[in-house]
Amino acid sequence: MLANRWRTRLACLLLLSSDLALAARPRPHALKRRNPSYSPLSDPSLEQLVALSSLDDALDYNDPKSLLAKILVPRTVGSANLTRVQGVVEGHFRKLGWHVEKDAFDDDTPYGRKFFTNLVFTHDPSAPRRLVLSAHLDSKYFETHPEDQFVGATDSAAPCAMMLDLATALTPWLDGRKKRVQEAGGEEGFDGQGETLQIVFFDGEEAFKEWTHTDSIYGARHLVEKWSETDSSPSAIRSTPRSPLRRISHLVLLDLLGAPNPLIRNFFPNTGWLFDEFLHSEERLGVTGYLWDGFEGQAYTEQKGKLGVRERSFFVPRASGQMQGWAGQIEDDHVPFVQQGVPVVHLISVPFPSVWHTIKDDASALDLPTIKAWALILRLTVAEYLGLDPTGRLQNANVKRNKGELFDEAG
Template identity: 50%
Template sequence: MQLPGAPGRRRPPVSHTFSVSSLWTVLLLVVCNFSAAQHVRSLRELSPADITTLALTPDPLKNLDPSNPSSHLAKILIPRPPDTANNTLVREYIVSTLKALKWDVEIDSFVADTPYGKKKMANVIATKDPKAARRVILSAHFDSKFFPSFPESQFLGATDSAAPCAMLLDLAEALDPLLNHRQKLLDEGDEDEEDSETADTTLQLVFFDGEEAYKMWTATDSIYGARHLAEKWEGTYVPSVQARRIHPPGNMLSTIDHLILLDLLGSERPLIRSYYLSTSWLFDAVVSVEKRLLASQSSSFVGDNLQSFFVPRTQLTSQGGFIEDDHIPFLRRGVNILHMITSPFPRVWHTIADDASALHLPTLRRWNLIFRIFVAEYLGLRPPPAGTTTRDDDPSANGHADRSELYQ
């Protein structure tokens, strides 16, 4: 994410002063935005009772509490630049957490040329149902920015993007029983699914490596993992089983309905904007979820601050800017993007102060609830009835005894 006039910095919304190269970049992205198919779904809202169930089970804060040493956030919140032992530890934790849920996990390893020489990097791609014809991707980068000297080398990147990664792991654990229940109904022919597209869509999580620039943010020193994966998927055609359900068959990018990117989340009073017309309806759906949570006036849902996280958009325009981030290689290839990033950036951005103290627990809890409900509605999921068995594995298999058989 880089700004005009701010070398090495990611880009807040475009200013009114452009270089020629910046202008061409903007025009290119505008063309990509309009060329992306506006893949609109009809989302069915959860009932208040379902929202309450999903909001409370599992505990939406436990895994985002940095003071809890067993939380996902605590496991990720260490310095973790690419090609370091800590980066490997975090990646292995992400992988083990998702494999415990029996998701299909792929490691996309590659070697990148950086200003500091060749660096080994690896994206993590976790898919609930790898045979599904369609997928919605939620993503974040798990690396932290490299600084060559102490104390900056101890940069933790709590908002950037340890907290978003922890949110994704929580999302997988919260929705896994619902996804299993839906699959069980489909297998038994008991699912009353009017929209076959919803039934054919799976949830995929992508954790990008190498998002941060080593020195100056350029086309070659930034978003290493995203650039590699977008190019790889562009040249990879769907397996025959999936191809029979896609018209016409295409590459892996053609199976993505939407890519939703989380970044710089976790600090108090974020401001999220809609950047792309092709996903303005999707932005509105997220806003709708928050409005319903706020309307409940339950402090256990949203805390005491009832200010919205979202900047109202006009009906016909986006917010008039863009932020360079991991989504750009996919946007340029025609993928529909929803960019969930706060702008202006948190005050602690790229400073040693982006640590646990930069996070606001009620804000983290609200984000968890928003994403749980939004993705459940996107995929047409419902909490299974009380007493329904939703997983066939041992309740303690993933080391989190309170997360299995959640809806009994």
């Protein structure tokens, strides 16, 4: 069954890839340079970043009070469990003071009409651009027992908990940066910030039966359609993108993370520089000893290249040439965004974890040190992307990318 689904999914993606190659779409984003706010985090602030919040509060699945433990339940589309989990997530962001948007809709499925809800949380909704982090919150539906108890620990409970941790940790820094920008009279021609952080929890990523263009990624497809609608309200001081979709600077999608020894590849040349920033975050955290207990400096450098050890690097460097064999072969919530020209970084373990879509994708498949390492990598990369250093000091960013990774303003 899994083999059949993989072949179906791969065939659909190959057709999609050929369609995209034949019909290049205009990119609705002006990204001639790295995000203007980008600033490498100062050394004193790195220690503060790691200590911003307790990783265990969100990620220790052995503690029933943790956020991840509350997500580790069967949570299929439309179920009471999913409603409860969505309530936990929404309550978390409301407590942090973020703007809450619920994208509720219904759609036809192989089991009739189903009700879906995407959850969208924005730190500063007045900012014209968004860096979007995303994952799907639903778990796969199975008809029979015991498969109907599938909790999708890597798929995608752990990634969702990582995003909750990210929001907890970075909210004070996001608040601080917003205040500094407002006190300085705004940036980039606006009264406030040019870019903010947005976190999206998709509903209905999983297929109910076999993965097809209609039985999959229900929430992502609906959100792209909704966000493509033009906003007719008056623009700000400078021209503001006229639709929510065009306000996305980059979308980062997390999936199948939380098991030890993941391998993450770059799939999109135009966002290769941002893929590299995740890799650089891992390197800096590892060398300074924040990533793995007992490993720092040269000890970390030697350990990260070994096979079969927890502390190995998560990322396959782009220079290795291992991207081409997988490019465009994985269908996920990012696909409708890519079709509309949104720059995407897809953080997904390839090959998939061995427990993928089996009842064994439960807490026993997870590795807490690995999950914590992911959380810190996300914290550092997002903090640098948005220039959140609380010292307020801007450092010269050493941008290493090819001209082919840049694209001009269009549309």
